[in-house]
Amino acid sequence: MMQSFISIPTIESGLYMFGGHKHTVNGSWSFFEQRHQVFELMVIINGHQVIEIRDHEPLNLGPGDAIIIAPGTYHTNRNASSTAKMTYMCLHFDFEDTQIRSRMIGLLVNKRYAAETPLAKLSYQMLDEIIDLSRNREHQNEFDTQVNIEIVLLKYLRDLNRLMGDVDYKYGGMPYTNKEAKIGRDIVMAIENRVNNDDRNPSFNFSDICKELAISNGYGHRVFKKVYGITPLHFIDKEKYKKAQRLLEYYGNSIEEIAYMTGAANMSIFSKQFKKWSGYSPSEYRKQVIRKRSVHSKNKVGYFE
Known part of the structure; x- marks a missing residue:
């Protein structure tokens, strides 16, 4: 009798979150123009907030309304009232x-979602749960608390993915063509292959990727930014950082060897770049991993902008 075989998929979520909060502000409150290389979700609890996005009409969000702001989007936030308080998450x-x-950028971002819509309701529930899990400052950094917060966000992303199926079906059409989507995917695969499998030329640049795919640098840059909301350089750096993390978590290679394997010109540059990415020097990061593994197996995930 043949035995059945069920494989378990390889998963690398790279989940990251920062700057989350619930805040009550006074009338005339405003926040300077900013942009991030990540998604920003905002839900209004009380009052009204005006969000001004470059080259867009201002959006006025009221109680229960939500917005997901795309990576790289310049925007300002302000209380619509000069006197009344406003609370948001x-x-x-x-x-x-x-x-x-890519689908989120194509279908969901930079739009006001009214309180009664499924996306606004999902967003309110998710942020409210995370805020509740974060109330006790003494336990915020505990493993159980952080895992529970990650679970809430992962479920939200799962539900967003299901919602996007409905949005795609009802309204159709992405802000990029099928050809652009394919080129974007080809660029991602080429970058991932160079970072993870090409040890002969670890210091490659985006021009090398474009030559490999027979496209111009300018076209490749525009398409990638359009499809994924970040620059190719940011994605290359992100992939190199992930590789550096993995290599530093094991002792098969010295830090000098890891610097070379991630394309850094020298140790000094690698150390500075890694500290910019993670907040730790490579040696400090290795010590952090050892200390954490003595308690649990969850790895620290760094981030850079």
Whole structure:
């Protein structure tokens, strides 16, 4: 009798979140123009907020309304009232799945979702749960608390993916063509292959990728930014950082060897760049991993902008 075989998929979510909070502000409150290389979710609880996005009409969000702001989007936030207080919740987040990221940018971002819509309701519930899990400052950094917060965000991303199926079916059409989507995917695959499998030329640049795919640098840059909302350089750096993390978590290679394997010109440049990405020097990061593994197996995920 033949035995059945069920494989378990390889998963690397790279989930990241920062700058999340619930805040009550006074009348005339405003926040300077900003942009991030991640998604920003905002839900209004009380009052009204005006969000001004470059080259867009201002959006006025009321109680229960939500918006997901695309990576790289310049925007300002302000209380619509000069006297009344306003309360809102927000979260900046990112994840590794480039295809879901692309669909979110194509279908969901930079729009006001009224309180009664499924996306607004999902967003309110998710942020409210995360805020509730974060109330006790003494337990915020505990493993159980952080895992529970990640679970809430992952479920939200799963539900967003299901919602996008409905949006795609009802309204159809992405802001990029099928050809552009394919070129974007080809660029992602070429970058991932160079970073992870080509040890002969670890210091490659985006021009090398474009030559490999027989496209111009300018066209490749425009398409990638259009499909994924970030620049190719940002994606290359992100992939190199992930590789550096993996290599530093094991002792098969010295830090000098890892610097070479990630394309850094020298140790000094690698150390500075890694500290910019993670907040730690490479040696400090290795010590952090050892210390954390003595308690649990969850790895620290760094981030850069």
